[in-house]
Amino acid sequence: MTHVLEVSEVHKYFGGVRAVQGVSLNVREGQVVGLIGPNGSGKSTLLNLIAGVERPTKGAISLDGQRIDRWPAHRIVGQGIAKTHQIPKPFLVMTCRENVAVAVMFGNHKQRESAKALDEAGRVLALVGLEGKAEVISSNLTVQERKRLEFARVLGTGARILLLDEIFAGLSPNELRDAIALFATLQREIGFGALVVEHVMRAVLTISERVVVIEEGMKIAEGTADQIVENPAVIEAYLGVEAARATP
Amino acid sequence: MRLPAIRSFGPTLWGIGLFLIVLAGTAPWIPVFLLTVLIQLLIYATLAYSLNLITGLTGYVSFGHVVFMAFGGYALGIGVGTLNLHPVAGVALGAVVGLALALGIGVVTLRFRGVYFAIATLVVAVAALYIVLEIKELGDGQGIYLNIGFEPLSWFYTIWVILAIEVVFTYWITHGRIGYGIRSIKSDEDAAKTVGINAARVKLFLYALSGLFAGGAGGVYWWTLSGVFPYQAFDLTFSLQMLAMVVIGGMGTLLGPLIGAVAVYIPSYIFLTIFSGFQFIIIGVVVILIALFVPEGIVGSLRKYIPELRGILE
Numbered sequence: 001m002t003h004v005l006e007v008s009e010v011h012k013y014f015g016g017v018r019a020v021q022g023v024s025l026n027v028r029e030g031q032v033v034g035l036i037g038p039n040g041s042g043k044s045t046l047l048n049l050i051a052g053v054e055r056p057t058k059g060a061i062s063l064d065g066q067r068i069d070r071w072p073a074h075r076i077v078g079q080g081i082a083k084t085h086q087i088p089k090p091f092l093v094m095t096c097r098e099n100v101a102v103a104v105m106f107g108n109h110k111q112r113e114s115a116k117a118l119d120e121a122g123r124v125l126a127l128v129g130l131e132g133k134a135e136v137i138s139s140n141l142t143v144q145e146r147k148r149l150e151f152a153r154v155l156g157t158g159a160r161i162l163l164l165d166e167i168f169a170g171l172s173p174n175e176l177r178d179a180i181a182l183f184a185t186l187q188r189e190i191g192f193g194a195l196v197v198e199h200v201m202r203a204v205l206t207i208s209e210r211v212v213v214i215e216e217g218m219k220i221a222e223g224t225a226d227q228i229v230e231n232p233a234v235i236e237a238y239l240g241v242e243a244a245r246a247t248p
Numbered sequence: 249m250r251l252p253a254i255r256s257f258g259p260t261l262w263g264i265g266l267f268l269i270v271l272a273g274t275a276p277w278i279p280v281f282l283l284t285v286l287i288q289l290l291i292y293a294t295l296a297y298s299l300n301l302i303t304g305l306t307g308y309v310s311f312g313h314v315v316f317m318a319f320g321g322y323a324l325g326i327g328v329g330t331l332n333l334h335p336v337a338g339v340a341l342g343a344v345v346g347l348a349l350a351l352g353i354g355v356v357t358l359r360f361r362g363v364y365f366a367i368a369t370l371v372v373a374v375a376a377l378y379i380v381l382e383i384k385e386l387g388d389g390q391g392i393y394l395n396i397g398f399e400p401l402s403w404f405y406t407i408w409v410i411l412a413i414e415v416v417f418t419y420w421i422t423h424g425r426i427g428y429g430i431r432s433i434k435s436d437e438d439a440a441k442t443v444g445i446n447a448a449r450v451k452l453f454l455y456a457l458s459g460l461f462a463g464g465a466g467g468v469y470w471w472t473l474s475g476v477f478p479y480q481a482f483d484l485t486f487s488l489q490m491l492a493m494v495v496i497g498g499m500g501t502l503l504g505p506l507i508g509a510v511a512v513y514i515p516s517y518i519f520l521t522i523f524s525g526f527q528f529i530i531i532g533v534v535v536i537l538i539a540l541f542v543p544e545g546i547v548g549s550l551r552k553y554i555p556e557l558r559g560i561l562e
Contacts, residue, residue: 072448078444082444106428107443
């Protein structure tokens with residue numbers, strides 16, 4: 001069965017701050033959806049709402065028709081939705097292998113035997129190119145390696161829908177090209193769905209089947225990459241009203 | 249959950265096991281004076297392992313562990329004094345009361361983190377004394393006197409069994425799947441939740457287990473004193489001694505609480521015979537020095553600086 005994540009009319013208020021105001025979108029397994037918008041537009045908040053880190057003030061989030069918006073984070077992971085952290089949060093006292101093994105043991109797979117989980121973790125680390133670092137304590141990793149570990153841990157949970165928060169940020173042009181190619185390969189092989197928050201336009205436009213644009217907590221556009229870059233509302237959000245008028 | 253295979257137990261567990269078996273075998277021939285010291289030591293070791301389950305393994309510092317110990321004592325008092333139970337059954341009742349209390353307190357206090365949790369447990373400990381003082385059935389502020397005999401061997405074997413079970417439990421939950429979950433929570437609780445760990449449940453499980461053993465240890469402690477008395481039972485010094493033992497021995501290790509209990513109890517017992525009160529100054533200075541310079545404690549530091557010991561000590 002193909003899993004479908006549906007977000008409908010979700011709001012999140014922090015006191016007087018309206019971080020998310022009535023956003024709706026959906027992600028199917030096997031489909032990559034980009035989520036873009038200026039800084040502070042509510043992208044990360046939206047991911048946190050889906051992952052169960054925060055609870056929506058209003059609106060519904062459902063997986064295959066079942067409401068999940070009141071569930072705690074660990075239960076949502078158990079149903080196959082897992083999120084990376086914008087600032088990587090590895091378990092600093094553990095090796096890379098153990099970091100991923102924890103995800104294998106407690107995520108969607110629920111591998112109860114730790115020896116098997118450690119084996120599986122080695123396989124997942126190889127997928128993201130961290131096989132050489134398996135026995136390294138994760139506090140010794142560089143920021144980019146930590147991001148890969150973060151991605152490996154999400155894959156380790158066996159999630160069918162991934163929530164990826166700026167995994168391509170801070171890469172050099174060459175690294176970015178490699179990372180995009182790696183992501184596309186893994187996505188094809190594993191067939192997961194993903195909601196990708198990203199500032200790196202080249203990455204998000206290349207990998208996404210559809211792109212959702214939000215500004216000040218509201219959805220202003222949705223469509224294919226080509227439609228999005230020509231949408232006047234999007235241009236205005238990023239470059240201002242004058243630029244939008246100047247575009248033919 | 250599967251039990252680990254016996255051959256995988258490792259030198260530390262075998263070592264502690266051997267130590268306990270030798271004690272159990274020789275206890276009837278140990279002079280009574282020495283035996284009572286040994287009983288106190290085992291009680292403190294049980295308390296240290298109890299605190300280690302929550303504070304050592306998850307990093308949640310509890311100042312309120314004296315509460316479980318005290319209510320273990322009161323359960324013994326009611327069980328033996330009112331219900332006419334055998335003292336061992338009274339100790340078992342103490343353990344059950346400790347468990348129930350930890351579940352109730354933990355559901356609320358474990359929502360707080362860091363210093364807020366520490367303060368919440370401290371508040372519970374202080375409040376508990378004043379609540380007990382008002383309850384008529386719990387001695388009406390005077391405590392409960394028990395008319396039971398001097399039975400050092402019964403005390404010894406009761407606390408011995410509790411400690412042995414506790415050490416095996418500590419080993420069991422730190423190895424295998426749940427051990428990884430616990431280490432993740434200690435390392436980064438938010439990240440642990442986002443890989444699917446039910447952090448609230450794991451913490452409550454550890455806290456309840458901790459309350460169970462502290463309640464049992466409290467039962468034996470007040471059994472040796474033939475009664476339970478509120479101001480002594482809720483003395484926060486017990487909490488501080490447990491913390492000192494876990495910190496000095498090595499937080500979250502299997503051997504640390506035992507080493508810590510020896511390192512804190514024996515010197516304070518010796519100082520007690522010279523001049524009372526001075527012992528806490530020594531403990532305080534040692535804890536500060538350890539926290540500043542060797543935060544891993546004795547066992548953690550040995551593991552850190554002597555790599556050959558890593559496979560042996562845990």
